Amino acid sequence: MADLERVNLVITGHVDHGKSTSLGHMLFLLGQIHDPKKKREAWRIAERYFIDSRDEGMGSWSYAWILEPLMDERKRGLTINISFQEFKTQKYIYNLIDAPGHSDFVKNMITGASQADAAILVVSARKGEFEDGIATGGEAKGSKYANVIGMTMEHMLLLISLGITDIVVMINKMDTVNWDQKHFEGIRDQISKRMSLIMNHIRIENAEEKVKNMQFVPTSGLYGVNMLPKDMTIKNIDNHIKQTEAGKGNADFIASLKEEKIEIEKQWPDWYSGPSLLEALDGLPSPAKKKAALMKLSLRVPIQSSLTIPGVGNVLTGRVATGVMKTGQKVVVSPTKQTNDPVHIEVKSIEEFHKQIDQAIVSDNIGFSIKSKNVGAKDIVKGAVVSDAKDPAKVLLPNKDGFMAVVLIIRSLGKKGKEKDKSWSFHKDYAPVIHVGTAQVTCRVMEIKTLDGASTDGLSANQRGMVWFTPVQPVVIEPLAKCAPLGRFAIRDSGKTVGVGIVDKVEYSKY
Structure with a gap:
C-alpha cells in the first residue's frame, strides 16, 4: 500500500x-x-x-x-x-x-x-x-431557468477551466x-x-x-x-x-x-x-504520465497560504503546478507585499501529509519552510508564485502589462441595469475578478474582438471572443502553452461565474 x-x-x-x-x-x-x-x-x-x-x-x-x-x-x-x-x-x-x-x-x-x-x-x-x-441561462424566455446558471453547470465550467x-x-x-x-x-x-x-472551448486535447x-x-x-x-x-x-x-x-x-x-x-x-x-x-x-510531462517544465507553485510556526519558522503552502521542488533549492517568489520583482528564498524543508519529503513533484500539496533575509511569511500572500530562479515567473503590473485570452461568456453582467436583463454585455472597461492559480485579482477589459479578428463592442451570454485584459493588482499569469495552470482562468463578478478563458499571449508594457 x-x-x-x-x-x-x-x-x-x-x-x-x-x-x-x-x-x-x-x-x-x-x-x-x-x-x-x-x-x-x-x-x-x-x-x-x-x-x-x-x-x-x-x-x-x-x-x-x-x-x-x-x-x-x-x-x-x-x-x-x-x-x-x-x-x-x-x-x-x-x-x-x-x-x-x-x-x-x-x-x-x-x-x-x-x-x-x-x-x-x-x-x-x-x-x-x-x-x-x-x-x-440560455433557456427560452418565460422559463424559470431563463436567467439561471445551475451549480452543476458552473462546477463543470470551473473544473475544466482549472484543467481537471x-x-x-x-x-x-x-x-x-x-x-x-x-x-x-x-x-x-x-x-x-x-x-x-x-x-473543446478550453482546448483540452482529445476532448471527444x-x-x-x-x-x-x-x-x-x-x-x-x-x-x-x-x-x-x-x-x-x-x-x-x-x-x-x-x-x-x-x-x-x-x-x-x-x-x-x-x-x-x-x-x-x-x-x-x-x-x-x-x-x-x-x-x-x-496522473503519472501527465505529471512526467509537467515535471520537465520550470518550477511553478501558486501559494495557497503563508504562516509562521514556532520552532519551524516561515512556512508556505501550495500545490506544485509544474517542475520539481527539492530541499535546499534556491527559488524565487513574486509578487510580495514589498516588491513585484522576484525575491530569492531557499527551501529548508518540505512536508506532505505530515511527512518530511526530500522533493515535491507535480500535483503534490505541500507545506515548505523557507529561509530568506528579505521576506517572511507575513510578506507573502495567497496568489503569489514560487518559481525557478533561472526561469522566474514574471509579474504583470497594473494598468501597464496585458494578456490576451480567448473567453467563453456564460453570463453577462457588464452593464448597469436591471439584474433580470440578460442582455448585459461583457464590454470594454468592465472589471471582473479573474481566478487564476490561487490568485483572485480584478482585471480590466481593454479590447474585445470576435474569433475572426473583427472589433466588437461586447460579448453576451454564450458568445466567445478574444479579449485583452490588464490587471488592477499585480499578478502572475502565463500563456497556456508555457504553464497551463497559470494560463486557464475563471471570470467571476458579484459572486457569480461570468465565463472562462485561456491565455494566448502576454505582453509587457502594452499600456
Whole structure:
C-alpha cells in the first residue's frame, strides 16, 4: 500500500445533490473513516454520528457528518469549507477533497478544485433538482431557468477551466426516480453534450475521446447502492453488523444497518452492468504520465497560504503546478507585499501529509519552510508564485502589462441595469475578478474582438471572443502553452461565474 500512487480527488456538484452523504457512506462501507483519536473502529464513529444526527433532528445527515467536521456546517446542512479525507484501494491512495456546492461558497470550491488531479461530479437524478443544476441561462424566455446558471453547470465550467478533465459523473438519488434507466441515460447524454462543448472551448486535447470514455455511474448515496461492487457492499455491511453487535452497539443503529442491507439488495439495478463508483475511480487514468510531462517544465507553485510556526519558522503552502521542488533549492517568489520583482528564498524543508519529503513533484500539496533575509511569511500572500530562479515567473503590473485570452461568456453582467436583463454585455472597461492559480485579482477589459479578428463592442451570454485584459493588482499569469495552470482562468463578478478563458499571449508594457 505504501507504494501506491496518490490521486487528489475533489467532490463537486450542486448543493443538496448528495456529495457529502454519498462519499461519507462510501468511506463507512470501506471501513476507512478518519478518526483523529486513532482508536475507534469505523462502526463506532458512524454510530456516534448516527446518534448525534438523530438527536439534532437531522437523521439523514449521519453519513454526511463523516466529511463535515465543523459544527456550523452540520447545523446548516451544507458544506461551507473544503474538507479532506484519505482512503485507499488496490490501485490508488485518494486524497478526498469535499468542496462546497452552494453558490455562496464557490470561492471555496475553486480552492478545493485547484488542488485536485481528478473529480467526482455529483448530479442529482431527482426531477427538478437535475434541471436546477444543469440550467445554462440560455433557456427560452418565460422559463424559470431563463436567467439561471445551475451549480452543476458552473462546477463543470470551473473544473475544466482549472484543467481537471478526468471526471467520474455520479448520477445520484436514483432511488427517487425508481432507478429509471431512460432517465439515467437522458441525464448522461445532456451532461456529455455540455462537457464536450466546454472541453473543446478550453482546448483540452482529445476532448471527444475524454467525454466518450467518461464513466457515468447511477447511485443512491443515501442507501449505499452502487458505491462499491454489490458483493463487496453486502460483505462489508454484514461485517459492520457483526462488529456492532459484538461490541454491544446502539440497538437503533444496528437496526438501521440491517434495514440498509435490505434496501441495498432490493434497489440494486439489474439493468446496469457498468462499474460501481469505486471501480470507476480506480479506472481513472494514472496522473503519472501527465505529471512526467509537467515535471520537465520550470518550477511553478501558486501559494495557497503563508504562516509562521514556532520552532519551524516561515512556512508556505501550495500545490506544485509544474517542475520539481527539492530541499535546499534556491527559488524565487513574486509578487510580495514589498516588491513585484522576484525575491530569492531557499527551501529548508518540505512536508506532505505530515511527512518530511526530500522533493515535491507535480500535483503534490505541500507545506515548505523557507529561509530568506528579505521576506517572511507575513510578506507573502495567497496568489503569489514560487518559481525557478533561472526561469522566474514574471509579474504583470497594473494598468501597464496585458494578456490576451480567448473567453467563453456564460453570463453577462457588464452593464448597469436591471439584474433580470440578460442582455448585459461583457464590454470594454468592465472589471471582473479573474481566478487564476490561487490568485483572485480584478482585471480590466481593454479590447474585445470576435474569433475572426473583427472589433466588437461586447460579448453576451454564450458568445466567445478574444479579449485583452490588464490587471488592477499585480499578478502572475502565463500563456497556456508555457504553464497551463497559470494560463486557464475563471471570470467571476458579484459572486457569480461570468465565463472562462485561456491565455494566448502576454505582453509587457502594452499600456
